[in-house]
Amino acid sequence: MFSLTSIPSATSVFSTYTTFAASAMLARTVINELRTLTNQLVPHQLQKELFARLGGLLWSNLSSHVTLTVDEYNGLSVNEIYQAADTYLGTRISTLNEQLKVSKAPRDNKISVSINKGEKIIDEFEGIHLVWEFVSVETQKTSYDYETCGQTTVTSEKKTFRLGFQKGFKEKVVRAYLPYVMERAKSINEENKRVKLYSLGGFGEYEGGPWSSIDFHHPSTFETLAMDEEVKKELVDDLDRFVKRKKFYERVGKAWKRGYLLYGPPGTGKSSLIAAMANYLKFNIYDLELTYLQSNSELRRLLVSTANRSIIVIEDVDCSVELEDRGCGGSRQNESQASLLTTRLSSKCLTLSGLLNFIDGLWSSCGDERIIVFTTNHKDKLDPALLRPGRMDKHIHMSYCTPCGFKTLAFNYLQIKNHPLFGEIEEMIKEVEVTPAEVAEELMRSDDADIALRGLVESLRRKNEKKFEEQVKANEEEKKEDDREQSMDIEKCQNKRVRRSKTKRVVRRRKCRL
């Protein structure tokens, strides 16, 4: 991965010092002193020149130091240390670096800055002074091209980072500093990561496996989500705790997995909440359509090919599988029919709780964090086994819009925190069942807050009237039903009375005969 080159010591400006540590300390002190002094007296351009020369002088003259060479490629495979260094050093560029490169990938949001050939970056780690240098060597290869029947010249660039430090720290640099650089690079990459949406089927970039992906640009975040503030905070805390608990899950011997069941009427934000979770954690989303599945082995293959730090989503779980007891073994005969769920195309039984067990077994062996989310509009239709405690870790109810939710939406869509119509709207929202999606639709109708809010008041009023009419109708129906039952009762009573009087007459006649 990297090679070690010992550079022989040359005549040192610090030759009076016998230990490397002492000379390094002195060097640092001198540099710092000079830095303070020159900051006050010497112009910036001159400073750079001075430090470049002094740095070079010190490094080449220290009694002994080591240079680690980190090539971009290790044979045919990429060198992860090179990649990590490239990412990490992007954050260590100082005002003294002047030869910089900038780049931006087509779908990236950020411009990345890196050092150019020959530039040096100074770093400090637990008292070790380190100098990184970027080296790039262009090589030209001439070969015979059979297509053009002539010579072609291919230019390739061999990129390397050289890391110099005092020899005595070799162990510490390899064992502590480089892992630190890799760890930092990982979190920088996570911060800049683009979330991807993976689906089964044929859209997006096909990456060789069963999933194809597209960049996920859903704008939903926890700030824009209209939901009970307490539930929201609880969920964010739960996610934070979950991602930090690798050791805990290892200790208790459980798969590092968290399951959420989101339930509520259409348009209350279940899918938006999943998007907010993915954006918050920077986890990719895998949209698992159970109806596509042909067999359990296919399910296994799909789950195995999902990457770690991801959210597996099974939407509308009450509809994505058919309820059947066809093809199930004897042991399943006792289970309620509702708990037997088979995929449409499969003749094998697959219960959702079984699916969870299956996932547990699979993921406990790979040790990476996964989240699984089920959504449904009808919690009551779900497999009771799935609702048992311990199956899904959290059940989250996405409700109709609340006054508080309305304020969040008004801020999202109109950037307002108050308005004379707010009071009236909040009162109406308490009375009417309106989804956040419906409120959002009204608020989107105009950029003018007055117009948009008046439109919302109107639509809430219409909804209220409709609700009132429906209520009146329902009351009338109920009354009709009551009347019908009452008249049936009267009829029954009359018939009974007739029967009873007939019986009495018969009894009287019998008595008379006696």
Ligand SMILES: Nc1ncnc2c1ncn2[C@@H]1O[C@H](COP(=O)(O)OP(=O)(O)OP(=O)(O)O)[C@@H](O)[C@H]1O
């Ligand atoms: N709670 C919410 N907060 C913010 N916006 C919301 C919320 N609920 C719905 N919306 C808006 O309505 C649109 C539809 O919502 P979404 O798809 O998240 O609802 P859903 O509950 O998943 O519905 P379904 O059950 O039909 O899948 C969203 O794109 C968003 O603009």
Ligand SMILES: [Mg+2]
């Ligand atoms: Mg949805």
